[in-house]
Amino acid sequence: MSRARRVAREVAPPLAGIAGFVAAWALAAAVTTTDTIPSPADVWAAFVDGLRDGTLVDATWRTLVRLAFSFTVAVALGTGIGVGLALHEFTRRSIRPLIVALQITPFVAWVPIAVIWFGVTERAVVFVAIVGAFPAMTLATIQAFRQVPPLYERAGRTLGASGWQLYRRIVFPAALPGYMAGLQQAWGFAWKALMAGEIIVAAAASAGLGHLLADRAGDVTALLAALAVIVVIGVAVEYLVFGRLDRSVRRRRGLLLDG
Amino acid sequence: MVDVTDALVPSAGEAGTPKLSVRNLTVARRQASGELVTAAAGVTFDVGRGEFVCLLGPSGCGKTSILNVLAGLDRPASGQAFVDGRPITGPGPDRAVLFQDPALFPWLTVAGNVELALRLIDVPVAERRDRARSWLATVGLMRFADAHPHELSAGMRQRAALARALAADPEVLLGDEPFGQLDAQARELLQDEVQRAWVASEGRKTFVFVTHNVREAVVLADRVLVMSAGPGRLLEEFRIHAPRPRQLDDALVSRVVTEIHALLMQEVNADVARTTGR
Numbered sequence: 001m002s003r004a005r006r007v008a009r010e011v012a013p014p015l016a017g018i019a020g021f022v023a024a025w026a027l028a029a030a031v032t033t034t035d036t037i038p039s040p041a042d043v044w045a046a047f048v049d050g051l052r053d054g055t056l057v058d059a060t061w062r063t064l065v066r067l068a069f070s071f072t073v074a075v076a077l078g079t080g081i082g083v084g085l086a087l088h089e090f091t092r093r094s095i096r097p098l099i100v101a102l103q104i105t106p107f108v109a110w111v112p113i114a115v116i117w118f119g120v121t122e123r124a125v126v127f128v129a130i131v132g133a134f135p136a137m138t139l140a141t142i143q144a145f146r147q148v149p150p151l152y153e154r155a156g157r158t159l160g161a162s163g164w165q166l167y168r169r170i171v172f173p174a175a176l177p178g179y180m181a182g183l184q185q186a187w188g189f190a191w192k193a194l195m196a197g198e199i200i201v202a203a204a205a206s207a208g209l210g211h212l213l214a215d216r217a218g219d220v221t222a223l224l225a226a227l228a229v230i231v232v233i234g235v236a237v238e239y240l241v242f243g244r245l246d247r248s249v250r251r252r253r254g255l256l257l258d259g
Numbered sequence: 260m261v262d263v264t265d266a267l268v269p270s271a272g273e274a275g276t277p278k279l280s281v282r283n284l285t286v287a288r289r290q291a292s293g294e295l296v297t298a299a300a301g302v303t304f305d306v307g308r309g310e311f312v313c314l315l316g317p318s319g320c321g322k323t324s325i326l327n328v329l330a331g332l333d334r335p336a337s338g339q340a341f342v343d344g345r346p347i348t349g350p351g352p353d354r355a356v357l358f359q360d361p362a363l364f365p366w367l368t369v370a371g372n373v374e375l376a377l378r379l380i381d382v383p384v385a386e387r388r389d390r391a392r393s394w395l396a397t398v399g400l401m402r403f404a405d406a407h408p409h410e411l412s413a414g415m416r417q418r419a420a421l422a423r424a425l426a427a428d429p430e431v432l433l434g435d436e437p438f439g440q441l442d443a444q445a446r447e448l449l450q451d452e453v454q455r456a457w458v459a460s461e462g463r464k465t466f467v468f469v470t471h472n473v474r475e476a477v478v479l480a481d482r483v484l485v486m487s488a489g490p491g492r493l494l495e496e497f498r499i500h501a502p503r504p505r506q507l508d509d510a511l512v513s514r515v516v517t518e519i520h521a522l523l524m525q526e527v528n529a530d531v532a533r534t535t536g537r
Contacts, residue, residue, distance in 0.1 A: 158351075159375070159376045160351060170364070
């Protein structure tokens with residue numbers, strides 16, 4: 001099968017889904033009389049306006065910078081704590097429940113606390129994103145290590161691996177697929193928590209995408225245009241970055257059925 | 260109280276020191292239910308340098324547990340195991356293990372798996388590639404050097420595991436029913452491969468394989484140690500003098516197989532009688 005056809009077969013179903021959704025939306029906008037449901041065309045126009053006057057572009061850029069920073073910190077924290085807890089049973093059993101508690105806490109709940117601690121600042125927004133993402137990263141890291149088949153470790157030890165080498169050559173690579181799943185999850189949480197932070201801490205010095213959602217509470221068309229940008233970025237990173245990474249690791253190891 | 264095991268310790272350093280020895284070894288195995296069962300009880304035997312020994316016995320007789328103790332992966336409940344007269348304290352590259360599952364690392368290519376074994380014994384980078392390829396050629400996997408383990412058949416995977424185990428030039432090769440999950444052809448091919456590797460070592464390498472397949476034990480081994488049903492004890496040993504390479508249908512092989520079969524059937528029947536109280 002040619003590459004073009006393979007790509008077509010890959011993207012046809014999701015494109016059909018999107019087309020169906022937009023059609024249903026257009027229909028809903030046409031049959032209702034309320035102006036709180038703008039048509040897809042109106043939202044597209046608002047989107048183009050946002051690009052022209054630069055508001056959407058600036059907001060997206062600021063949001064992505066915040067996201068990159070908070071995701072990096074969350075991954076570093078989660079990996080460090082996760083590896084530490086995976087290696088030491090007593091510490092794991094004492095600390096893990098606290099991490100689970102953090103993970104279960106709705107990240108929106110951190111917004112007022114962040115504002116009290118940091119004021120209406122950049123730091124408050126980033127804090128919410130980090131606190132929303134790092135527990136998932138930590139738990140996934142612990143889980144990734146605990147799911148390493150004991151046989152790999154035994155085989156490695158009979159080949160002469162011990163201490164640091166055993167981890168570096170056997171345990172870490174064996175834990176990689178689970179760790180990648182954790183990255184994907186943490187990315188989802190960081191993105192959602194960042195939006196929650198930006199919506200509520202709207203008066204921060206520089207407006208991000210979340211601020212647009214809060215700012216334009218009256219203008220539903222512009223609001224939906226901002227929301228569409230948020231959704232598209234989220235989906236794109238999920239599929240094009242993490243989905244791909246995850247699939248390539250799994251394919252190499254024979255963990256994918258469709259080759 | 261006199262420590263009996265001390266008196267039984269094989270003396271180290273002498274020319275006659277057995278390569279491996281097991282003294283009054285009792286091993287326990289934890290079942291899925293969490294209950295500890297005695298797998299092998301009070302087993303004593305020696306394996307000479309360059310010898311090929313098979314431990315043969317019904318499922319649950321503790322032969323795998325004994326092998327794991329020799330590998331240094333598990334600790335015995337009591338008794339001791341020695342390599343070159345020194346107590347075994349842990350695993351090491353001097354004793355390679357072929358597991359029932361090939362246990363190849365899926366994130367590495369076939370050649371990568373063999374190269375890792377070389378890296379772990381500090382073979383310089385420059386030599387690793389060539390040495391790994393030459394081992395793969397020996398087991399007929401040259402074409403699959405850059406494939407990942409999941410792309411290989413079960414038999415090829417076990418051959419790759421054999422190449423990985425032999426690459427570090429271990430003095431001892433321990434096999435835990437490594438061919439148990441293979442089809443008849445792949446199994447025969449690997450038996451040949453293992454015999455060839457052992458013969459090629461010209462008495463430098465000691466092989467200990469565990470199996471419940473009588474024919475396999477007789478084809479492979481110089482000496483077959485037959486164990487009873489669990490908790491396993493040593494029942495009898497058979498010396499096999501047939502010339503190598505042996506085939507499954509060699510006349511001498513067949514005769515010993517019949518003999519061992521009869522012994523095992525007798526033992527299994529006796530075990531059934533014991534457990535059912537008849």
